Amino acid sequence: MQNLFFGLLTGAVLAVATSGFALLRNTERFLHTAHGQFMALGGLLGLTLAQQFGPWLGLPAAVLITAAIGVVCGKLLFDPIKAQGANVMLFTSVGLAFLTYAVMLVVFGSDIKVFDVQLGSARQIGPFMIAPGEIVLLLIAAAVTAGLWLLLSRSSVGRSIRAVSSNRELAQIRGVPTNQISSVVWALSSGLAAIAGIMMGILGSTSAEAGWTYILLVLAAAVLGGVSNILGVIAAAMLLGVVMDLSSLVVDTAFRPVIAFALLIAVLVVRPQGLFSFASRKEAVA
């Protein structure tokens, strides 16, 4: 039972990260491999700034800075090659991942860093042992994803984003300022990465190396959710977290990664479009 809560916590953080990844994937139409590095960047920036200016000022500042870096990268690196298609952008993003990693090595060094934030000691709540800080993290994750959902579904910016993701050309013709929307999406996506990176750091530790690990989980969750659907991706991230933590009840934990990936493959073979994709599969022949 306790593992269920652990899974939810893992899943919630993963959901924040993956929703940012999926958002970018849907509007800019490529797999942003550097997303994991942006998470690590957010985490390290957050840690450094929180030490300097305290968490209340430092952490939001880290999120904003990461978001800004995302926008600049989008403008400088990705806008000029948009016409070249998804593959060129995917590999440019791989290049950006290497570059971001190098910059983090120079700026923050390569050692493991720990947030100076205590989550408090756990109390029995219902069937769970939960620390107060964990509830706060869970609430923040929920608020962030709910906020994202509201933004996408209720605001005019959100409508524009959805218009761009369903059909960029059409949106442009209808007068949606697609370039501004791209920037907004870059900001949102990178900001979400930073938030998730900070939460990962608070739960465990953070380092320049961590980005390579993060991206694997994000990719898995995004694919499992059927990338095109943000709600599906969030649900998949939660599910992935829960399944990974619950699987340790059944099998030896050494097999946990094997189980997680085997499950992923099994799901893909049975439902190639992901678990929660509602869009019917496009016919091969259009």
Add this chain to the structure above:
Amino acid sequence: MISMSFLATVATLALVYAMATQLLNLEAGWGGMWDLGVAGLIAVGAYSYVLLTSAPDAMVPGLGLPILGGMIGAGIITALVAALIGWPALRLRGEYFLISTFAFAEIIRQLIIIGKDVTGGTFGITFVKRPFEQAFRFDAYPFVLLGITAVLTVVVYLICSRVAGSVYGMTMRAARDNEPLAMATGTSVKSLRMSTYSFVGLLIGIFVGPAFVWFLGALVPSTFGATLTFTIWAALVIGGLGSRIGPVVGALLLTGVSEAVRLIEVAPQQAHLLSAVQPALVGILLIVVLRFRPGGLFTEQKSFARTGTDVKGELKRMRPVGMAAVNGGEA
């Protein structure tokens, strides 16, 4: 002064990567199968080779086969594993194929760690049978190994070239360009891809796995992580997806740049700054090449068509297995 022996070592590593990159090109560039699991296949090849050739009484016992037998055996085993992976993975399209091959590579690595009675687990395998090792002095051996690896690389190049110019290569590129149309012209795309995937597995097992082990001198599972896959892919993309010579150039360039960093000498305290130079160079190389020559340094058109029209942006037109899923548009 740069020592010849160091150059030979770097060149050997570069050539091993060049072989892997060419085979990835066969699979992804011409076959359209964007495989993020090459590292897994290389691991299978490397481990099978060592386990087949090492002595039965070694710390991690093997079968004691001669080197050539080990290479062929490794090829067969890797081909079988590739078939096993391909069977479910090739049903998937686009990014789902990417992810599932990636997942398989991770599973392979984990199984190597878990199966420590056979594979030596995280401790790895420390004795490797290398060709002609006894016949030469140790300080001459790097050059011998470079020679052997160079010969193997040429063989792989010839194999890839012949495939490229054959009916099979033509069908393969056709199926990559337009899967439904290839089917409508009577090609069984599924079995074509299965056979290509296993064929690439076979070659990786025969050539890349053993050559990599000879270079390394020991095997640990962490060598075969995602970084290996990413490096090979970066070499391929820089060199030019689909071109014949591009993968070789890309691999040599990438390894050259990475290892040239070693020639910069800095105070030990700055070592962490220096270690950032390598990923930074790889990153910049990828970004710049893709920005200004999105098809990579060499293009597929140059490799095949006799028309002389140089069409830019190979990567742009490339459609990995059912790219429809990625582009969200029509196939």
Add this chain to the structure above:
Amino acid sequence: MSEAPDRPMLTLREVNKAFGGVQAVRDVNLSIDSSKVTALIGPNGAGKTTLFNVISGFGTPYTGKIAFGDVDLTGWAPHKVARAGVVRTFQTPIGFPSMTVAENIAVAIVGQGLGNPWSPFLRWRQDRKVRRDAMAEARDRLAAGGIEGLADVPGSELSPGNAKLVEITRQLALKPKMLLLDEPAAAMATDQIRTLSRLIRGIADDGVGVLVIDHNLGFVLELADTVHVLEFGAVVASGTPEQIGNDARVREIYLGGTEETDAA
């Protein structure tokens, strides 16, 4: 109707196809003669392309039976259907964009015998000969169609009209017994359409059955021997072009739907 053994007939029995709860094809029974041009018309979304996909093996799973002469094609994979002689074209003729036009056609000629990784090594001479012959034949076929000038043009650089011609030339190189043409006249100029009509008529006269989908009513009625009208996935009328052209109900359905006929 009699059927000569070497002139098989394509028959559909009670074919139904649904996706996502939408019945795209319902209870279709059709017989398509060889040596004849049969047309399938209907408004957008009537299920024409879906029916095409079902016949050519891309639309599995479906219910009902499809047979070509004595051969039961039901549930066959696309490449098997093609090898059985039932060959289709595609609405958007992107072809094989990275290859030249000649290579595009050669791919269809070479067949499957050498399509495995071993043949380049074990049967290299044969492989090379097959490839050379195929390229030569491809050029001949292009010349026969009057488009030999396109031979060395990359597939990605063809004009839409030429792409359609290349598409048909390529699929003809498969030596089909039954040819399914998906909107061959779309995106073509009037004089090209005339050439196309002659080409299609010639194909049928050579004994190949032709099934055409098109929006261009004039083109279809002039070309076809038999016309079937599809609406909401079902065949609602069949007959000669004259009968169909004069059928009030058909005119209503069809012309009602032509307003937004696309030019794709």
Add this chain to the structure above:
Amino acid sequence: MKRSLIALGAALTMGAALTACAEGGDQGSASGGGGGGDEIVFGQMLGVTGDYAPWASATIDPAQMAIDDINAEGGVMDTPVRMVTEDTRSTVDGAVSGFSKLTTSSGIAVLGSLESDGQVALFDQISQRQVPNICPSCGTPFLDERGGEYSFRITASDSDAGLIVAQVARDAGVKKLGMIVQNTEGASGPAEVAAEAFKRTGGEVNMVTIEPGASSYNSEIAKALEGNPDALYIAAGTEAGIPILREIDRRGYDVPIFVSPDLITNDIAAMPNADQLQGVLTAFDTESPAYKAFAERWEAKTGHAPEPGMYDANNYDQYILFALAMEAAQSTDGPAVAGKIIDVASGPGTKVYSFKEGKEALARGEDIDYDGASSSLDLNEYGNLVSPVLSTMTVQDGTWAVGDSVDLDPSLRP
């Protein structure tokens, strides 16, 4: 991003400039291992990036300190010493090409700091090239009976480290031991020895394996604590160790915890639940003059005491040993130097506690026995510590404090 671009531009320019310098600099040392040139090159290889990155600065800085000490005395045989550090990227292929560069381009006379997997992979090449080689941190049992010719080790073998954990746990009356073991060679090696040995004492073991870099370890911890074991043993690096200990704290599991050597660091000692922890390690002999001298300067430099789990003192000692062996051999020739390492480390002879003392004693024609900052460095014929002084360590006031020393119970050996 702009900032990083500027930084990168600067880095590239700097890189180009450095390459130019290196070309010039290399030529001087090209004659290499034979020595006799205007400088002697000490090689160092470690993972500056990758999995071993957390240890990087604790490996490089003490080594440089040793080099500075040596040069302060006029170098070895009155020739200045320079250290060249090579990144293995924590991979085997990185180690192979780094080794080739160090031995052939940089012309190193000795090699230090390599981690277990690189050490194992390069073992044959090291003996072929006759490069004296000390490993300050590798526990791999591979070296247990193979070292002694060119490869030496100045920390306890995993076999001993594992046995001693089993012994301490047994002596503390533990019957059921929960174990959390990281899936890497450095951690799983001693853990497996410990598990085997503990079972031989009649105890019960519940081992859970983890991957470093997971987002949380809650479930694994819960699983390891199933059936309420009397104690928990965590064998991991800090990357996984920190989150594990945090989670244990959060859940309020108050079971005694044994940690593996890699976790005996200041970061770990600062954890709120550190008073639950106990480690067993080749503890630094805090009374030794060599340790005191090192610790004082180390604290001045870094602001904290030496950390056994970071192997900082061991990294210092290795280069002092190399330098003394060269002085004793009066040569930089590989076989000659390697042949002297056991002698200067283990005596018999005058006890010396620094390079200065050793050099002077050797000049007087005496035999020496260097007692280092990390231990007395007495080596057996296999180049392994004869009797690693293993001590229990506990955390007091946020730092690791040395407790009782433990003698290995031979009955636990397999």
